[in-house]
Amino acid sequence: MVTMRHHVRPVLTVLCSLALLAGTSCAGERPELTSEIVLEQPDPTPLPPSTDASLSQPLEVTEPESSVATEAEPSPPTESTPQDASSSDTAGSDTNAVIRPEILVIRELAVYPHDDQAYTQGLFVDEGVLVESTGQPNESTVRRVDIETGDIIEQVDIPNQALWGEGLTRVDDMFVQLTYLAGIAYYWDADTLTLIKEESYTGEGWGLCLDGDRLVMTDGSDQLFFRDPLTFEEVGRVTVTLEGESLTRINELECVDGQVWANIFTTNLIVRIDPDTGIVNRAIDATALGAPRPATSSVLNGIAYDAQTETFLLTGKDWPTMHRVVFEAPSS
Numbered sequence: 022m023v024t025m026r027h028h029v030r031p032v033l034t035v036l037c038s039l040a041l042l043a044g045t046s047c048a049g050e051r052p053e054l055t056s057e058i059v060l061e062q063p064d065p066t067p068l069p070p071s072t073d074a075s076l077s078q079p080l081e082v083t084e085p086e087s088s089v090a091t092e093a094e095p096s097p098p099t100e101s102t103p104q105d106a107s108s109s110d111t112a113g114s115d116t117n118a119v120i121r122p123e124i125l126v127i128r129e130l131a132v133y134p135h136d137d138q139a140y141t142q143g144l145f146v147d148e149g150v151l152v153e154s155t156g157q158p159n160e161s162t163v164r165r166v167d168i169e170t171g172d173i174i175e176q177v178d179i180p181n182q183a184l185w186g187e188g189l190t191r192v193d194d195m196f197v198q199l200t201y202l203a204g205i206a207y208y209w210d211a212d213t214l215t216l217i218k219e220e221s222y223t224g225e226g227w228g229l230c231l232d233g234d235r236l237v238m239t240d241g242s243d244q245l246f247f248r249d250p251l252t253f254e255e256v257g258r259v260t261v262t263l264e265g266e267s268l269t270r271i272n273e274l275e276c277v278d279g280q281v282w283a284n285i286f287t288t289n290l291i292v293r294i295d296p297d298t299g300i301v302n303r304a305i306d307a308t309a310l311g312a313p314r315p316a317t318s319s320v321l322n323g324i325a326y327d328a329q330t331e332t333f334l335l336t337g338k339d340w341p342t343m344h345r346v347v348f349e350a351p352s353s
Contacts (some may be wrong), residue, residue, distance in 0.1 A: 024147075024243070036282060043135040044059065049352070055080070055219065057311065061138055061230065063328075064123070064189040069252065078217065080291060080303070081111045081340045084212075085314065092216075093162045098131075105279060109336040119264055119265040120264075120265075120302065121264055122263070122264075122283050122293075122301045122302050122303050123302065123350075124290065124301050124303075124304055124305075124351065125303055125304070125305045125348040125349060125350060125351070126305065126306075126309070126348070126349060126350070126351045127305060127306075127307060127309050127310065127346045127348060128346060128347050128348075128349055129309075129310065129344055129345070129346050130346060131334060131344075131345040132342050132343070132344055132345075133168060133169050133171055133342065133343040133344075133345070134170060134171030134341065134350075135171050135336050135340050135341055135342050135343040136166075136171060136173065136341070137210055137339050137340065137341040138160075138339065139153060139155045139159045139164075139339065140155050140160060140324065140338045140339055141153060141154075141155060141156075141273075141322055141323040141336055141337060141338050141339075141340070142154045142155060142186055142187045142188060142189070143186075143187065143188040143189030143190070143198065143228070143229065143273060143323075144273065144275075144323040144324060144325040144334065144336065145187075145189055145190055145191060145196070146168075146325045146326065146327045146328070146329075146334065147165075147191060147211070147277075147285070148176065148329075149168070149327075149329055150165050150166070150167070150246075151165070151166040151167070151168050151325065151334065151343075152164070152165055152166070152191070152196060153166055153189075153323075154186045154188065154189035154198050154199075155186055155188065156185045156186045156187060156201065157185060158182065158183055158184070158185060159182045159183075161178065161179045161184060161185055161186030161187065161200075162176050162178055162179065162186065163176070163177050163198055163207075163209055163214055164176035164177075164194060164280065165212055165214075167213055168327075168334065168343065174289075175214060177196070177203050177209070177213075179200070179208070180216060181203070181205060183200075183202045183312075184200045184201070184205070185200060186198060186199075186200060186201075187199035187200055187201050187226045187227055187229070187273070188226065188227060188228040188229035188230075188238070188239070188273060188274060188278065189229060189273075190230045190231045190236070190276075191227045191231065192231055192251070193250075194209060194210065194211045194212070195208045195209060195211055195217060196208070196211055196214075197209075197229060197236070197250070197253075198229075198239070199226030199227070199228075200226050200229075200231050200316050201225060201226055202220050202226075202297065203212065203226075204221050204223060204224070204226070205210075205219050205220075205222075206219065206221070206222060206226070206253050207219055208220070210296075218250070220252065220253035220257070221253070222238075222248070222253055223231065223245055224240045225240040225241055225286075226240065227239040227240055227241050227270065227271070227273075227286075228272050228273045228274035228284075229273050229274060230274040230275050230276035230281065231248075231250065231276055232281065232296055233279070234250065234278040235247045235248065235249070235256060236248040236249070236250050236253070237272045237274060237276060237296060239272060239274060239283070241271070241286070242268065242269055242271075242312040243261050243262075243267035243268055243269045243271070243274070244258050244259070244260060244261070245258060245259050245261060245271070245281065245294065245296055245299065246258045246279065247259075247296075259296060259297070259298070259299040260299050261294055261299045261300075261301065262300055263292065263304075264300055264301075265353065268285070268292070268301060268334040269282045269283075270285050270286040270287065270288075271285060271286075271294075272284045272285065272322055273323055273324055274287040274324075275324045275325055275326050275333070276339045277326045278294050279296070279300075280294065280296070281293065281294040281295075282293060282294075282297050282324055282326070283324075283325070284320070284321055284322050284324055286320070287320050288320075288321075289307045289308040289323055290304065290305070290306060290307070291304070291305040291306075291307055291321075291324065291335075291348075292304050292305075303347050303348070307335060309347075310344050316336060318335055318339070319338050319339045319340060320337055320338055320346035321335070321337045322336075322337050322338050323335060323336040323337060323338075323340075330339050331343075331347075332345050332346065333345070333346050333347065333348065
């Protein structure tokens, strides 16, 4: 049995606080993390009712052993490399300061069909068209998808079908796609989906987005890695913290207006991260989507920002639905 002290406790604290805001009790059902799936189990340590929206005390939980093969049990975090003062890890500089995220809720605007055979790894809206990266050996693709119908407009397989496709974003006139364990970043022509080049990196590849003149990448640890968009060379990194504790399993990313939105793998939690400090400053519980999940591995994973409508698109691995939403403050 492994006690997960760094990433489970703050996640459960935030999810509990979200439930209280929604008018339900933390003593009910909550997601329990395993190595791959989200299991709904009764909470053995119910919290007393809260009278406000403040975050409750963190919970100690134990991760059950599991024989389920995982996509991504995080590798141990590597040592952080200091950067310049503007982008170095400063989240832990004041040990007495705990910044608690603003709690937002989801307002759903529309539901669209989504390919329930698409093991979604990366999601990006490109001029009104969805560009999606899918994973798993022999099923990894890059595809253009009609948002409203879910129809595949165009699709290509990654060059080596033994590999596992991961996060994806756009850089200039190219799409950049990660691979899970191979350490290869594929650069695709944005117009033709023709492979242009490959760049190598060390470690696992999870999520990817473009923040101005730098790529932001995750590997399942508590790090955001910054990379040169064209050479893929690492140019810095920062440790992500939630309520003063490091947060791991940061997965699919979306960069919007200098902030990084992220799925937390195997949970229904979406967070917004300040990439300069690593501090989580917004948190959303996506359980309310209530999407059908045909398999235990069909977890929330896919977040894209549609700049034309100023909305987000959310989906999951093998989900039959895509959800257009906005994040907003809870009603009083």
